[in-house]
Amino acid sequence: MEGYYGLLVRKVTVRPPTMPLGATRLNALELTVIIATYAPPGMDQGLTAMSELAQDVLSIQSTQGSNPGPMVRVPQFLFTCAPSLLLQRGLPSTVQGVAGLGHSLISLPTQVTSHFSSAGFAPIFALCLAPKGVMFFGDSPYYMLPNVDITRPLSYTPLIISPQGEYYMEVKSIKINDKDVPIDTALLSINKQGVGGTKLSTINPYTILHHSIFKAVTQFFSKELSAIPQVKPVAPFGVCFKSKSIKKSRVGLEVPNIDLVLHDKHVMWRIYGANSIVEAAPGVSCLAFVDGGMDNNGASIIIGAYQMENNLVQFDKARSRLGFSSSLLFYKTSCNNFNFTAIP
Incomplete structure (x- = not known):
């Protein structure tokens, strides 16, 4: 983490865990979880289903504010293996998961910032929504081309x-x-x-x-x-x-x-x-x-x-x-x- 100010998300990768005997086994491929910016008008927000809480290592890119840097890891990352039916109504076919951003003990921002808190990592995250947008964890600076510090007008x-x-x-x-x-x-x-x-x-x-x-x-x-x-x-x-x-x-x-x-x-x-x-x-x-x-x-x-x-x-x-x-x-x-x- 030395020399890097924060983390960024375009996508996060979670390796499926080894399930206990008798549980449904996932294949050995990586599961790409796209940060869902919002629920499209056709999405059924009242749809619920049983899911299993799992734990594994999350890999995410670090950044000095203007480019992706080396990958860092968040061990013991908690997530749920949701049935595919929750993602089949209203979301694009490429989306394989939804990230929770609220203030809770197991939300994505809380887990990421908690893991790096001993290194002085601030409990801050920032959204910059667009078709090719980005999400930052940690404090500024955040730069967009052509070398614009987008925190200056905050x-x-x-x-x-x-x-x-x-x-x-x-x-x-x-x-x-x-x-x-x-x-x-x-x-x-x-x-x-x-x-x-x-x-x-x-x-x-x-x-x-x-x-x-x-x-x-x-x-x-x-x-x-x-x-x-x-x-x-x-x-x-x-x-x-x-x-x-x-x-x-x-x-x-x-x-x-x-x-x-x-x-x-x-x-x-x-x-x-x-x-x-x-x-x-x-x-x-x-x-x-x-x-x-x-x-x-x-x-x-x-x-x-x-x-x-x-x-x-x-x-x-x-x-x-x-x-x-x-x-x-x-x-x-x-x-x-x-x-x-x-x-x-």
């Missing part, structure tokens, strides 16, 4: 971890085009029953808003973009526009910026067009937020994977803070730009 807000190990942040208000959106701010606080607030979740492909917040945001956004013709909405979205009527920019389509105002009024997570608008059908661009309904039994806002794409999101459990960069496209790079050319 802003920070307190990281809140629920009793269930889910990650939350405090959103105080929402702005569109620098104007306050009129919403019920009581929904933005977590009450004594653990209801409300803003959660981050890569399980959800798009951000989910409580119905009243969704209604206020879509109406306000549509008003600010009134010069663009609307078209029939494409499910699961509530408002869509004629794509060719919207100009393009470095950070996506030129639409009103959406700001999540956090613990301090000067700290905002800005969502540009690249993360707020999705092409839902040919020639149809939709506001990439989903109506979560009126049921108030969970988070009022769930930040989905699409809103995190090409954003660096750092979960710093050592300092209890969440770092976020907003769109890296603004800095002429993206999460696709990690140099996977290994250092000899």
Whole structure:
């Protein structure tokens, strides 16, 4: 580990364990577990099955921040051998496993950082989601081509971890085009029953808003973009526009910026067009937020994977803070730009 600051994940390899007599034996081939960034719309998230807890050695590449380095090993790594039926609905055929990133004793980040803690390894991991994105374990620096330190634009807000190990942040208000959106701010606080607030979740492909917040945001956004013709909405979205009527920019389509105002009024997570608008059908661009309904039994806002794409999101459990960069496209790079050319 000498001379290396962290670990990175494009894929992790776990060698199948030797099963006890009477148990189902796996073949001797290596099992490649791809980090699943989110559950696609067709995936059945309520599907469950019995699985067996196993233990073996995990191999993962180290990094000095800009290239993959030597492989390092995490012994006694715990994982489950899940039935294939759990991976056959909604996930790409190449995916052979799902990694848990929540705050628990056997999650991937916890096991990796715990093993290297004696060497001063910080309990930090960072996501940079994209088709060829990357995940880092350990503290910065993190570099993307062309030699851009993507931690430099990070802003920070307190990281809140629920009793269930889910990650939350405090959103105080929402702005569109620098104007306050009129919403019920009581929904933005977590009450004594653990209801409300803003959660981050890569399980959800798009951000989910409580119905009243969704209604206020879509109406306000549509008003600010009134010069663009609307078209029939494409499910699961509530408002869509004629794509060719919207100009393009470095950070996506030129639409009103959406700001999540956090613990301090000067700290905002800005969502540009690249993360707020999705092409839902040919020639149809939709506001990439989903109506979560009126049921108030969970988070009022769930930040989905699409809103995190090409954003660096750092979960710093050592300092209890969440770092976020907003769109890296603004800095002429993206999460696709990690140099996977290994250092000899």
